[in-house]
Amino acid sequence: MERFNSDLFLTTTQVAELLSVHPSTVKRWCNEGDLEVDKTDGGHRRIHLRDVLSLSSERSIPTLLDAFSPYEAHVWTALHEAVDEGDFRRVRALAMGWLTRGHLRRLGALFLELGRHPGVSFPRFCDEAVRGFMHDVGETWRSGRLRVGEEHMASEALTEVLLRLRDAGPPDESEDRPVAVVGSMEGDRHNLGGLCVRLLLERQGWDVYFVGADVPVEDFAAIQRSRNAQLVCISFAPPNTAADMKRAVRILGEFYQGAHPYTLVFGGEVAEPPFLDDLDLPFQAFGTFASLTEFGQALDEGLGTETRTVDVGEVA
Numbered sequence: 132m133e134r135f136n137s138d139l140f141l142t143t144t145q146v147a148e149l150l151s152v153h154p155s156t157v158k159r160w161c162n163e164g165d166l167e168v169d170k171t172d173g174g175h176r177r178i179h180l181r182d183v184l185s186l187s188s189e190r191s192i193p194t195l196l197d198a199f200s201p202y203e204a205h206v207w208t209a210l211h212e213a214v215d216e217g218d219f220r221r222v223r224a225l226a227m228g229w230l231t232r233g234h235l236r237r238l239g240a241l242f243l244e245l246g247r248h249p250g251v252s253f254p255r256f257c258d259e260a261v262r263g264f265m266h267d268v269g270e271t272w273r274s275g276r277l278r279v280g281e282e283h284m285a286s287e288a289l290t291e292v293l294l295r296l297r298d299a300g301p302p303d304e305s306e307d308r309p310v311a312v313v314g315s316m317e318g319d320r321h322n323l324g325g326l327c328v329r330l331l332l333e334r335q336g337w338d339v340y341f342v343g344a345d346v347p348v349e350d351f352a353a354i355q356r357s358r359n360a361q362l363v364c365i366s367f368a369p370p371n372t373a374a375d376m377k378r379a380v381r382i383l384g385e386f387y388q389g390a391h392p393y394t395l396v397f398g399g400e401v402a403e404p405p406f407l408d409d410l411d412l413p414f415q416a417f418g419t420f421a422s423l424t425e426f427g428q429a430l431d432e433g434l435g436t437e438t439r440t441v442d443v444g445e446v447a
Contacts, residue, residue, distance in 0.1 A: 313342070
C-alpha cells in the first residue's frame with residue numbers, strides 16, 4: 132500500500148458527496164470564489180480537502196469527517212479505497228493505529244461509517260472490515276505487539292458497532308417469518324461472527340434467537356426444537372478443529388427430530404476441511420461457509436426455507 136498523501140484534492144462530485152449538496156452547488160461556490168480551485172491539465176476542478184472542511188465549518192454544514200479531526204484526510208482516503216476499489220487495507224491499518232493509541236471512539240466511528248455506507252454491502256463489510264481487522268489484531272497480538280486486553284477492547288468496540296447497525300425500527304412481530312438459532316461453538320468465546328450472521332438474517336426478515344458465545348452443542352438442539360427453527364447457524368473458530376465440528380454434527384444428528392426439520396450450517400475457520408463422509412446426516416440440508424458473502428448468497432437461493440442440498444465445502 133502506498134504511503135498516505137495528506138495533500139488531498141477532491142473532485143466537485145466528491146465535495147458534493149461530503150457536504151450532502153448537489154454538484155451544481157459546489158460549482159457555483161467555486162465560480163463565486165467561496166471555494167479555492169485548482170485545475171488539472173484537462174481543465175477539471177480540484178478542491179483541497181482543507182478548504183472544503185473550512186467552508187463546512189463556516190456554514191455549519193456537518194460532514195462524516197467531523198468526528199475524526201485531525202485525521203480527516205486519512206479517513207476520507209481509507210473510506211474511498213474501500214468503497215471505490217474494494218481495498219480495506221487502509222481502513223484496517225488506520226484502525227490498528229488508533230487501537231494501539233487507545234483511540235477506541237475513533238475506531239468505532241470509522242467502522243460505523245463504513246458499515247452504514249450504501250456502497251458497501253453488509254456481508255462485505257463483515258468479511259473485509261470486521262473479520263479482516265480482527266485477523267490483523269490476532270496476528271499483532273501473536274507477534275507480541277498487542278496485549279490481551281487490547282485485543283478484547285478491539286472486539287468490544289466492533290461488537291458495539293454491530294449492535295448499533297441493527298435496525299432501530301419497530302420489531303417485526305409477524306408470525307410467518309422463518310426462525311433461526313445463531314451462536315458460537317462451545318470453546319469459542321467470540322461473538323463477532325455470530326453477530327454478523329444474526330444481523331444479516333434479521334435484515335432478510337428472519338426471527339433470530341441469538342444464544343451468544345461458547346454454547347454447548349446440546350443447547351442448540353434444545354432451542355431449535357423449542358422454537359421450531361428452520362435454520363441453526365454455528366460460528367466456528369480456532370482452537371476448535373475439524374474433529375470438534377464432526378463431534379458437534381454427530382451430537383446434533385442424535386438429537387435431530389424429523390418433526391422439527393432444520394438446516395445446519397457452520398461458518399468460520401478450521402485448520403482442515405471436515406471429514407463427515409462416515410456420518411449419516413439427517414438434516415434438511417447441511418453446509419459450511421468460509422465467508423458471510425457466501426452465506427448471504429446461499430440465503431438468497433433459499434437456504435433454510437426450502438429443501439435443498441448444500442455442498443459441504445472447506446472452511447478456509
